[in-house]
Amino acid sequence: MSRKIKPVLYIDIDGVLLANETNLADGASQFIKYVADNFDVYWLTTHCMDGKPEHAIEYVNRASEENLTQWLEKFKPTIWSLKKTDAIDFSQPFFWFDDDCFTEEQRVLRDHGVFNSWIEVDLRKYPDQLVHELKLLNEYI
Ligand SMILES: [Mg+2]
Numbered sequence: 001m002s003r004k005i006k007p008v009l010y011i012d013i014d015g016v017l018l019a020n021e022t023n024l025a026d027g028a029s030q031f032i033k034y035v036a037d038n039f040d041v042y043w044l045t046t047h048c049m050d051g052k053p054e055h056a057i058e059y060v061n062r063a064s065e066e067n068l069t070q071w072l073e074k075f076k077p078t079i080w081s082l083k084k085t086d087a088i089d090f091s092q093p094f095f096w097f098d099d100d101c102f103t104e105e106q107r108v109l110r111d112h113g114v115f116n117s118w119i120e121v122d123l124r125k126y127p128d129q130l131v132h133e134l135k136l137l138n139e140y141i
Contacts, residue, residue, distance in 0.1 A: 006140045007117070008094040009035055010044035010087070011075065015099030016121045016130075017060055024063050025123050027131035032060070034134055036071035038141055043075050044084050044096060053077040083108065095119050097133070 011017065017032065019025045035041050048056040057072040078087035084101075085108040088094060094114075099121045101109070109115045121129055 004140050005093050006039065008089065008092050009039045009041045009137075010078075010084075010094060010096040010098075011035070011041060012084075012096075012098040012100075012121075013043075013045040013047050013056060013060060015123060016097050018063055019123050019127070022063055024060075025130050026128040027134070029064060029066055029068060031130040031134055032068055033071045035137065036074040039137070041075045042078050042087070044078055044080075044087055044098065048077050049080055051077045051079045085109065090114065093117070095137075097121055099123065 014021075017025060017028045025031075043053060043056050045056055047059050053073075053075060056075070056077075057069060060072055061068055080087040083105050084096075084098070085105045088096065090112045094117050096117055097119045101118050101120070106115065106118070109118055119133060121133075123129060126132070
């Protein structure tokens with residue numbers, strides 16, 4: 001049994017769930033199902049900045065052989081424009097999965113003392129990184 005507080009998850013698409021425009025990352029469909037079933041998950045991607053998740057769902061599904069809609073629909077939309085950190089609720093513990101966190105966004109994370117909440121995904125170096133991140137997340141279930 002875990003005593004850790006379950007974090008909220010913020011998830012980017014390009015370079016995280018998708019290795020490229022036409023392919024899911026290794027382990028991404030398992031990752032998507034697991035987080036959708038076990039965590040409070042928010043989109044944090046340029047494909048969903050206006051509070052409407054339909055495009056993000058379609059964009060990920062397009063790269064998947066399996067229809068992931070029922071899980072992707074559990075991801076909640078966010079609203080932001082210049083900085084993704086504007087969409088983050090800093091009052092709760094969280095993990096933010098992103099391959100590309102801008103300098104200004106990194107500064108905001110540091111200002112809140114939560115720089116380590118950013119999980120830097122680097123699929124070029126670690127193509128199966130999501131498989132390993134699932135093990136980390138499992139410690140919170
Ligand atoms: Mg990205």
